[in-house]
Structures are given as C-alpha cells and as structure tokens.
Amino acid sequence: MKLHRRTFQIFWDVHAWAGVLAALLLYLMFFAAAFALFHSELDEWAEPRSAPAAQALPRLQPLFLQLVREQHALERTSVGFSIHDTTPTAQLRGPGREEREFRYAPRSQRLEPLRSKLGSFLYELHFLDPIPYGIYVAGVAALVLFLALVTGVLIHLKDLIRQWFQFRPAHATRTWSSDMHKVLGVFGLPFQLFYAWSGAVLCLAYVTVQPVFVAAVFRGDIASANAARGDSEEPPATGKRASELPDLDRVLGKLRALVPGVSPEYVAIQNPGDEACVVTVYGTQPQLAFSNVEVSFHAKDARVLHSSVSSSGAALQRFEAWFYGLHYAQFGGYGVKWLYALLALGTCAVIVTGNLVWLERRDRTRSRPGNRLLQRLTVGFCSGVPLAVAALFVANRCLPAELSRRASVEQAVFWFGLTAALIWPFWARTDRRVAGQQLVLAGALFASALFVDLSLRQPFFADSVQRGVACGLSLLAVSCLAAGTRLLRVGSLQRPSKPNAATSADSGTLNAYRRGRKGANRDATEATADAAKSAPIRSKAPVS
Amino acid sequence: MNSRRDDELNHSTARTLAATLGAIPVALGVGIALTLALPLSANLRLTIGSYAVFPSWIVASCCTFLATNARRAWLSLFALLALSALISMAALALRAPATWAR
Numbered sequence: 110m111k112l113h114r115r116t117f118q119i120f121w122d123v124h125a126w127a128g129v130l131a132a133l134l135l136y137l138m139f140f141a142a143a144f145a146l147f148h149s150e151l152d153e154w155a156e157p158r159s160a161p162a163a164q165a166l167p168r169l170q171p172l173f174l175q176l177v178r179e180q181h182a183l184e185r186t187s188v189g190f191s192i193h194d195t196t197p198t199a200q201l202r203g204p205g206r207e208e209r210e211f212r213y214a215p216r217s218q219r220l221e222p223l224r225s226k227l228g229s230f231l232y233e234l235h236f237l238d239p240i241p242y243g244i245y246v247a248g249v250a251a252l253v254l255f256l257a258l259v260t261g262v263l264i265h266l267k268d269l270i271r272q273w274f275q276f277r278p279a280h281a282t283r284t285w286s287s288d289m290h291k292v293l294g295v296f297g298l299p300f301q302l303f304y305a306w307s308g309a310v311l312c313l314a315y316v317t318v319q320p321v322f323v324a325a326v327f328r329g330d331i332a333s334a335n336a337a338r339g340d341s342e343e344p345p346a347t348g349k350r351a352s353e354l355p356d357l358d359r360v361l362g363k364l365r366a367l368v369p370g371v372s373p374e375y376v377a378i379q380n381p382g383d384e385a386c387v388v389t390v391y392g393t394q395p396q397l398a399f400s401n402v403e404v405s406f407h408a409k410d411a412r413v414l415h416s417s418v419s420s421s422g423a424a425l426q427r428f429e430a431w432f433y434g435l436h437y438a439q440f441g442g443y444g445v446k447w448l449y450a451l452l453a454l455g456t457c458a459v460i461v462t463g464n465l466v467w468l469e470r471r472d473r474t475r476s477r478p479g480n481r482l483l484q485r486l487t488v489g490f491c492s493g494v495p496l497a498v499a500a501l502f503v504a505n506r507c508l509p510a511e512l513s514r515r516a517s518v519e520q521a522v523f524w525f526g527l528t529a530a531l532i533w534p535f536w537a538r539t540d541r542r543v544a545g546q547q548l549v550l551a552g553a554l555f556a557s558a559l560f561v562d563l564s565l566r567q568p569f570f571a572d573s574v575q576r577g578v579a580c581g582l583s584l585l586a587v588s589c590l591a592a593g594t595r596l597l598r599v600g601s602l603q604r605p606s607k608p609n610a611a612t613s614a615d616s617g618t619l620n621a622y623r624r625g626r627k628g629a630n631r632d633a634t635e636a637t638a639d640a641a642k643s644a645p646i647r648s649k650a651p652v653s
Numbered sequence: 654m655n656s657r658r659d660d661e662l663n664h665s666t667a668r669t670l671a672a673t674l675g676a677i678p679v680a681l682g683v684g685i686a687l688t689l690a691l692p693l694s695a696n697l698r699l700t701i702g703s704y705a706v707f708p709s710w711i712v713a714s715c716c717t718f719l720a721t722n723a724r725r726a727w728l729s730l731f732a733l734l735a736l737s738a739l740i741s742m743a744a745l746a747l748r749a750p751a752t753w754a755r
Contacts (some may be wrong), residue, residue: 118662119718252707259711309707317677318684318706325685325741326699327753337699337753423696428704 111267120260127257128463129483133490134250136460137234140494142304143450144231146438147577149193151228154562154578156212157510166195167213169357169376172220176201177354180209183382190357190376198223226516227505230523231498236312239520248312255305261294269295283469290462293455300452301459307436339426341389341405341415349384355408360388363411364404368418370394371402378408387414394420399434401426443577461491485534492547493530495589499554500526502582506561541596548593555586667723672714675730680710682737689744695751 112120144151169190176182176199186203199211199220211220230239237243237250265272272291277284294301310318319334327334335342355378364371373392380386386408394400397420405415419430433439438446464487472480504522508515534543559582566575688702713733720726 115662116719119664120715122662122664123715123718252710255707255711256714259715263715306707310704314703314706318681318703321681322685322688322699322703326688326702333753337696424694425696425700425703428700432704 112263117264120264124257124260124264125467127253127260128460129467131250131253131257132460132464133486134237134246135254136457136491137494138237138247138250138308139453139456139460140498141231141234142453144228144498145235146446146450146453147581148228148232149191150574150577151231152198152212152226153193153196153228154574155225155227155505157224157505157508157515166192167197167218169197169361172197172199172213173355173357173378175220176211177381183351183354185381186379188378188381192374192376224510224515225505225519227501227519230501230516230520236308244312245316248309251305251308251312254301255309258298258302258305262298265291265295282465283473286462286465286469290459290466293459293462297452297455297459300449301456303435304456307432310432311436337423337425339403339417339419339422341387341403341417343379343387343389343405344385346380346383347385351382351384351386351409353409355381355386355388356411357388359411360390360406360408363406363413364390364392364402367404367413367416368392368394368402370396381408384409389415393439394418398440399431401430401433457491461487464491484540486531488534488540488544488547489531492544492551492593493527493533495585496530496547496551496554497523497526499551499558499585499589502558503554503561506558506565545593545595545597548589548596550593552586552589552591552593555582555589558582559586663722665723668717668720668726671720671723671726671730672717675727676710676713676717679713679730679733679737680706682734682741683709683713686737686740686744689741689748695753698751699753 172190173182173188176188180201182188182201184204185201187201189200189202191198191200196215197213201207201209201211210223210226212223213219214221233239237247240246262269273295274292276288276292278288279285280288323329323331323334327337332342357376357378361373361376364373371392372395373390375391377389377391378386379389387405388408388411389403389405392402394402399419401417401419403415403417404413406412407414417426419426422430438449464483468475468480468484468487475481475484501519501523504519508518512518530547533547534540537543559579562575562579562582684702684706686702687705688698691698691701693701713730717726717730720729
C-alpha cells in the first residue's frame, strides 16, 4: 500500500519528531527492561554473602512474628511477603512513606535487613520510578513510542518486507544506521508495539482511563467498578486493636484448598494490628498459561472476603491475565525471558540508530547547536547507561557487606556514573571516541563484576541463579567491548558522508514522494546505487 | 523547496496540540461509547472499551495530523467527541442497567 505524498511526508515528520523526543528516556527504559525481567534473581544474587537457597519454602508465621516483635509490624500500614522460589522477602510500609525490607537468611532461619536492592532498582528504573513522577513520564514516553511505531509502519508499509532484510554494514553511516534501524525495527515490531501499548496502560490507565470510566460508565459507583474489574475492596481501619494476630500459614492452607495447584507469590497484610485486618494472597496456577489468583481473607478467622481466579473469571480478568502475563513474561520460563531481554536490547539499538538517522539526514555537519546537543546527549546516554549499570554491578560486588545504607550507596554509584557519562561528551568533544571509550569501560566493568563474583563464591557456579547472572555478565562484557572497540577503530558518528543529495535509500524514497512521481522504489534503488558508489568503504554486498 | 514543502504540510503548533492533547478526550469518549454501546456482554464491552482508549488516541492523533489546518483539526475532534457522547447517551437511555461483573 502506497500513501499519498502529503500523508507520507506528514507521517515521516511525526515519526522522526516522536522518535527523537522520547528516544533517550525509551533507551533507558528498554535497557533497564532487560534486567527487570530477572529482578528477583538479581536481588537474590546481589545479596552479599548469600548462602545457598533453602530446600523448601519456610513457614511465614514465625517470620511474621519476628517482624511483630522486632519491627513493631502491628503499627505499620501494611506488611508484605514476596515469595520467590524458597527465599521470601518482607516489606514493611508506613507510617508515612517509611519502608523497610528484609530477606530470609537460610543459615539463621530469620529475616535480615536487605543489604542490596540491585534487581529491584533496575526493575523500578524500567518505569522511571526513581525519578519524581517518573511513572507518568514513562507512560507518556510509551505513548509517544506507540505513535512513532504506528507512523513508522505506515511510511514503510509499501516495502516492509524489503526493510526486514536489507542491511548494508559497509555503506556510509547514514545508510547502515538507517538499514539497522529498519531491520531491527521490523524484527522487533510485535514486541515493541505490545510494550508501547501495555506500558502506556500500566503507567497511565490508573490515573486517566479508570477515573473517567468510573464517572461515566459506572456513574461514580466505585464498588461497582471494582466488582467489574475483579478487584477486592479493602475495609478501612476501625482503629480498634485486633484481639489476635493473622495466621499466615492457616491462610495459605485455606488458599491451597480453595484453588488447587496455586503457587502463592505475594502475601499482603493490610492494617496488621487492626480489627479489620485483611490478608490478600496473590499467585498463579503454574499448570495454566496466563493465570492470576487473588483471594482476600479476614485475618481473624481466615474467612474468604473476595476471590478472583482469572481462569474461571469474567472476560476482563481473563484478558488482563493474558495482557499482563505477556508484559511480565509470565510464560515459557527462562527461554522467553532471554528472548525478551534480547528484543529489549535490540530496541535500544533501534533507538540509537533512529537518532543517528535524524542527525545524518538533517544535519550531517552538525552545524546546528540543537543537533550537536542531541548528538552529545545520545552518546552520553547510550554508552553511559551500560557504563552506569556496569558500575552498579561492580559496586554491589565490592562494597563491604556491613556498610550502612549499602543499597543507597549502590544506587548513588549508578547515578554518579550516569551523570559523569553524560558530561563526558561535552567535555571531550570527540563523540565517536567517547562512545567507544565508555563502552570499553562498561565492558571492562561488567567483566570485573563477574571476576569479583567468581572469586568471592566457593564453589563456582553453585546454583542456577549464579550461573545465569555469570552468563548474562559475560555476554554484556563481550558485547560492550566489541561495540566499543569497533567504534574506536572504524565506526564514525561525526564524519560526514559525501554531500550527495541522495546517499541513501531513505532520501531516494522521500525525494520521490516529494516530487509526487511514481516509481519511488526505482528512485530509491538508484539512490542506493549512488550511495554504494560514493561510500567511503566499497561494499561487496550486492546492491538491490 | 523546503518552504514549499512546509506550506503544503502546514505544520502548526495548534494542529500539533490538537493531535496530541485534543485527541485524549476523543479517545476516552470512543472508549466509553464502545463500553456502553457494543452489542456484547457487559464485561466484554468493558474489556474492549477500556483497552481501546490508547489505540484510539493513536488513530485520532494520526488522523488529526493529516488535517489541512488547525481549525479543521479541532473541528473534527469536536465532531468526533460529540458523536461518541451522543452514542454513549443513547446507549445509557435505551439499554437496561448492565451487570458489569459478568
């Protein structure tokens, strides 16, 4: 399908502007997404001096009693237990914004304060939560990505199949970056489209769609809206002291009787010291794909207050189990998570090359201050984010285990690394070399984190989490080193292409649309042939 | 060449605002109209309507960018919003109260 000339040009501009405006935030979000997929495993790995995991899930009630005795858990707003494999973690929230986290230590069989939040931090970074109002910024960025993807598909709809496979690495920067942008873009299109949509829903629907729907569809009846969504309505605190403590093991026993085969993942105790205390258990049914279970119990007598099982629920619950299950990769095991991580990093490459296409197409000599700023920010961000993450991993392995506020120090190392990486291109003013140096440094830091980890742990590769993280760190180290040395050696971010009006397939296609004549493909092909002739390095690949 | 192209495309701040911000109420209106008026079970209508809001914003935004000028862009958005409101009100008036949980 070929668009009208004006339609094509408008969508071209919308695609370019939408892409360039949200590019850097999206790069950070997608890079962090590759780690967010494994956040529970990373949290387990990051805990210093962690012992091998327990053989079986410990009973939660003694751990809850420990929190009541030592942390005054009954005076908190909520207490939560995350259950990942056999190592529970506990979160205490309130009063106010106070939050404390603990992890089960198999050696002492007690909860001990969390000394690292590496996995959780990278997970939160995925939706920009460490930044004030970051979740809404992330939602808007996801929407802008959605717009850029749809307009990108529309402008390439006529030759989508060709764009899928056409990659000419030996051509000028403008051509190979455009090719890579389109090849990776088309390969990752379903993934990117779904993440743009689900990301916008996850970050923005709660503050935009839901209030409007409650007002317009449910005429202000929040209870009816909650019932329709399958959400439980928690009774407010009465202010009266509870006569007995919630029995978590009894609640879990009742849940297993109610939903056979359920795998509990999170236990939330709302108003733990109050008479109206509610215990809600969230989980999945591993035998079913995309299944969510949410059952609320009255804490006093473990009576069921609310039950929502997506596999036997209404259409909305079934759809949401599928929708969020796809977003969180709750299916297919580690194979799917690795594939998602690869696609997330591929999307980062689409974003970088998108900015490169913008710069090469619009201002090859970087004569405009705005484009020089964009180039330096792109370099600082795109090689700085891997560098900052690598510094975070090294800090996690090297900081003393007993250091107070250890998790905050780790995060400070990340922010310091990112800030330094952003300043570096402005100070050095040689962008290609800076990108290469930062990536080489990031690769060296990833490799250092791996070697320090191996030297600290005996025996090597004792458990699957350590093996997985070692594999990931090795891949990141090799990729960063390879990309960095390539940039230092032959790549070019700054060297302008020859001032030929049509040095890429892009300009050929666009020029044909501008003139409004037929045969845009032929024009593009001619332009490609010109580009091949004028490219600084001769291509051996056939020009199609 | 460039100025002729710019004249033809007529990019303006007002049209861009219409396409980005003006499309939001239209997308919400479309979502509500789908929820109230589709001839399906109540819960299925709610699913489609609430999850159609963001894709509707994209469609409305893309179409608004194609308007020849800002005035037309805003007028089209108002017309769409009025149409979706009309459909929603008609559905509310004509349909029996829904049992949303099913």
